[in-house]
Amino acid sequence: MRTTAPIPPVSVQVSVHGDVPDSAAGYARDKISAVIRHARRPVLDARVRITVQQDPAVPRPFVAGANIDLNGRPVIVRVAAPTAREAVDLLAAKLRTRLDRSTRQRHDNRGRLRLVEAGENRPAGAPAAGAPRVLRRGSFLATATVDEAAQELDAMGYEFCLFTEAGSGEDSVLFRDGPTGLRLAQVEAPAIDRLSGFTAPVTISGSAAPLLDTEEAIERLELSGLPFLFFLDAGTACGRVLYHRRDGHYGLITPAM
Numbered sequence: 001m002r003t004t005a006p007i008p009p010v011s012v013q014v015s016v017h018g019d020v021p022d023s024a025a026g027y028a029r030d031k032i033s034a035v036i037r038h039a040r041r042p043v044l045d046a047r048v049r050i051t052v053q054q055d056p057a058v059p060r061p062f063v064a065g066a067n068i069d070l071n072g073r074p075v076i077v078r079v080a081a082p083t084a085r086e087a088v089d090l091l092a093a094k095l096r097t098r099l100d101r102s103t104r105q106r107h108d109n110r111g112r113l114r115l116v117e118a119g120e121n122r123p124a125g126a127p128a129a130g131a132p133r134v135l136r137r138g139s140f141l142a143t144a145t146v147d148e149a150a151q152e153l154d155a156m157g158y159e160f161c162l163f164t165e166a167g168s169g170e171d172s173v174l175f176r177d178g179p180t181g182l183r184l185a186q187v188e189a190p191a192i193d194r195l196s197g198f199t200a201p202v203t204i205s206g207s208a209a210p211l212l213d214t215e216e217a218i219e220r221l222e223l224s225g226l227p228f229l230f231f232l233d234a235g236t237a238c239g240r241v242l243y244h245r246r247d248g249h250y251g252l253i254t255p256a257m
Contacts, residue, residue: 010036010046015157018052020062024084025050031092032066039099045069045246048091049157050084062087065156066095072247073135075099078156132249134214134242146198149174150182160228162241162253167196171239173230177203185209187232187239208232209239217242218250 012032014025028048036043046068053061060080064087068075077095081087143164144152152161153174160175170186177183184190185205192204209232212220221229221242228243233254241253 010043012036012046012048014048014050016050017154018054020050020052021084024088027085028064028088028091031088032095035092035096035099036068038096039070041071043068043070044072047157049155050087051155052084060087063155064088064091066091067156068095068099069246070099072245072249074245074251076156134218134250134252135245145196146174146184146202147200150198150200150202153182160230160241160243162230162239165195168194171232173239173241174202175228175230185230214242214252221250 012029014028014032016025028050032046032048036046047066049065049067051063053063055061060082062082062084063078063080064084065078066076068077075095075098077091077098079087079090079094081090143166145166149161149163149172152158153176160173162171162173164170165172165184165186168186168190170188170190172184172186174182174184182200182202183205184195184202185207187209189206189208190204195204209230210220211234212231213234216234217229217231217240220231221244228241230239230241232238233240236254238254241251243251243253245251
């Protein structure tokens, strides 16, 4: 009888930013490690980020976020609390619930996968065997200002964030541009006076998003060599982001409703 060796638990990577107590990182590592040890599917990567807002008017200034790779499926949780310890406790409780829910929804999610078959509509540069799938999920934000999207990027350590910009009503993506800069792109070439006011150091792309279907977006992503592609979906007329996942598949983010 053949047996499968258990996958060793991953080491939870914790980063803290701002005036966060020194004990918070170790406490978070212990709490989140205990949660993922009970996950019913393999956890391939686990990252936690704790930040604090310096504004005394904010009632819950400590923000804790977890980004978990649950056997190739991203599970992202974000909470805010009055103290770092409370934020970690809340994060652990919410993460346990999300991991359980992700396991229960496994079969439902399979029905929403779009399989790119080897040798059939295969994008340039994609592997010939074990072709990648496109895994769909919702966006990080719904309607938001540029500053709110920038705060989400900073709090969660994202590279990009798809959202509907509050002033213009356009599907937009805010992404990191170099070590410290941010850049905003929209489905239509932005009219600056239509954007909601913002203070974040953001440059504006003058180009409209390309009109593509999913297969065309995969091909363009592979040819570009970029980590992600923002495009206007030809079927829905909505902005989407296609990106490379760590497991070799593609992630497809659609606007939150």
